[in-house]
Amino acid sequence: MSQGPQGLVARMEQHQVAVYLAAMAAGGLLGWLAPAAGPGLEHAINPVLGALLFVTFLQVPAADLVRSMRDGRFLSAALVVNFVIVPLVVAAMFTFLPTDQAVRVGVLLVLLCPCVDYVIVFSGLAGGSSRRLLAATPMLLVAQMLLLPGFLYLFMGSELADIVEVGPFLEAFVVLIVIPLALAWVVQAWAARRPAGQQVSDAATTTMVPLMAATLLTVVASQVPKLGDSLTDVAAAVPFYVAFLVVMAFAGKAVARLFCLDTGAGRAIVFTGATRNSLVVLPLVLALPDALAVAAVVVVTQTLVEVLGMVAYVRLIPRLVPAVQSAEDVPVAP
Numbered sequence: 001m002s003q004g005p006q007g008l009v010a011r012m013e014q015h016q017v018a019v020y021l022a023a024m025a026a027g028g029l030l031g032w033l034a035p036a037a038g039p040g041l042e043h044a045i046n047p048v049l050g051a052l053l054f055v056t057f058l059q060v061p062a063a064d065l066v067r068s069m070r071d072g073r074f075l076s077a078a079l080v081v082n083f084v085i086v087p088l089v090v091a092a093m094f095t096f097l098p099t100d101q102a103v104r105v106g107v108l109l110v111l112l113c114p115c116v117d118y119v120i121v122f123s124g125l126a127g128g129s130s131r132r133l134l135a136a137t138p139m140l141l142v143a144q145m146l147l148l149p150g151f152l153y154l155f156m157g158s159e160l161a162d163i164v165e166v167g168p169f170l171e172a173f174v175v176l177i178v179i180p181l182a183l184a185w186v187v188q189a190w191a192a193r194r195p196a197g198q199q200v201s202d203a204a205t206t207t208m209v210p211l212m213a214a215t216l217l218t219v220v221a222s223q224v225p226k227l228g229d230s231l232t233d234v235a236a237a238v239p240f241y242v243a244f245l246v247v248m249a250f251a252g253k254a255v256a257r258l259f260c261l262d263t264g265a266g267r268a269i270v271f272t273g274a275t276r277n278s279l280v281v282l283p284l285v286l287a288l289p290d291a292l293a294v295a296a297v298v299v300v301t302q303t304l305v306e307v308l309g310m311v312a313y314v315r316l317i318p319r320l321v322p323a324v325q326s327a328e329d330v331p332v333a334p
Helices: 003-014 016-033 035-058 062-068 072-094 101-111 118-125 130-156 159-163 166-193 195-205 208-226 231-235 238-258 263-274 278-286 294-320
Strands: none
Touching: 003 016, 003 208, 016 035, 016 118, 016 208, 016 294, 035 130, 035 166, 035 195, 035 208, 035 278, 072 101, 072 130, 072 238, 072 263, 101 130, 101 231, 101 238, 101 278, 101 294, 118 130, 118 263, 118 294, 130 166, 130 263, 166 195, 166 278, 208 278, 208 294, 231 294, 238 263, 238 294, 263 294, 278 294
């Protein structure tokens, strides 16, 4: 009997892209058929997302975080592509965005924040260095939370004070980042000292795919009922999301070349530049005034476009950033 759950987890991990797509489709169907469930599901977003980030952090040993800080070239490339190149790309697009304030705020919030969850999965499927991305996750989370208010002010000017409150940002940072990261470190310390702790850690890490699927389903189902008469406004953001994915593929490759990264690291940089943090940003968007409720749907729409884009990325990025044999790639003779 013990092989059953393990076999199911292994199958889900092997077919995780299909699982995520099915979860989003199920969420869309649920939101359409049972719109009254939307408010309740919205309250479930933070708990399920917090659990997902806890499992994500659990896979990054605290010691690896210290060592990752010595990987200067990769970390510098990740910072440059996410917090220099991406804002420049978004600035070039900003003038052409729909004039609706809610749409603009939603697009800015989602595109200015790098992804920290399923980017690791998709990067690994394309031969990218998932371990490096995992180790860089806390740094990227902290950096985006510190820089996001400034970016929003630069793009929106004095309008920012009227539409965005600081409180929800701080609350999301504590609930979605500080607490899951601290709990992950506690479990890691327990696992290092007790077999029971190791068993709990191992069991928790197997829930990554189901938690991601549950998060996607919950997010989509909670936001579909809000579409209402805003479908046209939301659809207007889709071409920008597609264009962003196309541009960032080549921009990420250029940054990887600039920092002379090996193949795995280079592909990881392309993925971290292209994938956005819609799931963590969503609670911040949900805290906006009711007049900007459409912004949340705009953010969720980016997730739908991006997951489909990641399916294409997994096939295309290995061609865009082909494997080259380096000292790191040469196998060591036994």
